[in-house]
Amino acid sequence: QQPVQSPQAVILREGEDAVINCSSSKALYSVHWYRQKHGEAPVFLMILLKGGEQKGHDKISASFNEKKQQSSLYLTASQLSYSGTYFCGTEKADNQGGKLIFGQGTELSVKP
Amino acid sequence: ETGVTQTPRHLVMGMTNKKSLKCEQHLGHNAMYWYKQSAKKPLELMFVYSLEERVENNSVPSRFSPECPNSSHLFLHLHTLQPEDSALYLCASSQDVGDGLYEQYFGPGTRLTVT
Numbered sequence: 001q002q003p004v005q006s007p008q009a010v011i012l013r014e015g016e017d018a019v020i021n022c023s024s025s026k027a028l029y030s031v032h033w034y035r036q037k038h039g040e041a042p043v044f045l046m047i048l049l050k051g052g053e054q055k056g057h058d059k060i061s062a063s064f065n066e067k068k069q070q071s072s073l074y075l076t077a078s079q080l081s082y083s084g085t086y087f088c089g090t091e092k093a094d095n096q097g098g099k100l101i102f103g104q105g106t107e108l109s110v111k112p
Numbered sequence: 113e114t115g116v117t118q119t120p121r122h123l124v125m126g127m128t129n130k131k132s133l134k135c136e137q138h139l140g141h142n143a144m145y146w147y148k149q150s151a152k153k154p155l156e157l158m159f160v161y162s163l164e165e166r167v168e169n170n171s172v173p174s175r176f177s178p179e180c181p182n183s184s185h186l187f188l189h190l191h192t193l194q195p196e197d198s199a200l201y202l203c204a205s206s207q208d209v210g211d212g213l214y215e216q217y218f219g220p221g222t223r224l225t226v227t
Contacts, residue, residue, distance in 0.1 A: 044217065
């Protein structure tokens with residue numbers, strides 16, 4: 001079951017904040033976040049495991065609420081380099097291993 | 113070379129052709145993946161290999177045939193494709209599979225056009 005991301009697209013001014021959500025109808029074991037710039041390969045951002053943990057580096061952080069089967073990615077004080085499409089990939093609680101199911105992506109544009 | 117490399121970067125083939133996509137990872141990883149990325153669609157997992165053994169075949173048509181001769185190389189053999197198979201094909205690798213612990217490193221992809 002494909003996770004659902006919201007919003008589908010967002011436009012920000014430099015310095016503004018954004019939140020991208022990823023929701024699943026199935027119990028999750030982990031959530032992965034990736035960013036893909038136009039014409040480039042997806043790049044890993046972070047993994048969150050069940051247990052409600054939060055992670056972050058620089059001004060990008062994320063949370064995982066396993067009860068709600070939802071993860072959120074927080075981008076603070078956005079920079080031009082944050083532009084791209086953000087994908088969440090989910091791994092089910094009963095996963096055999098390695099099988100990530102990706103959401104449809106959230107296109108983020110940061111303007112000067 | 114570093115990371116994950118893919119060749120060719122662009123490929124145009126007719127529906128009756130046979131071609132192969134190549135992926136090589138220089139990270140010492142044990143797992144490799146093929147994904148399909150079509151316009152306006154999410155990344156679709158096609159195949160997963162762990163230590164050269166296929167552990168996942170995500171209901172992919174038989175006109176796509178993967179091969180993993182060793183843990184550093186992964187091929188995708190293509191034959192009698194359809195126009196709807198036109199897409200970006202991405203290869204990825206990770207240290208291992210399982211337990212949701214391993215980030216995936218992606219190659220730049222092969223842009224395939226089937227005419």
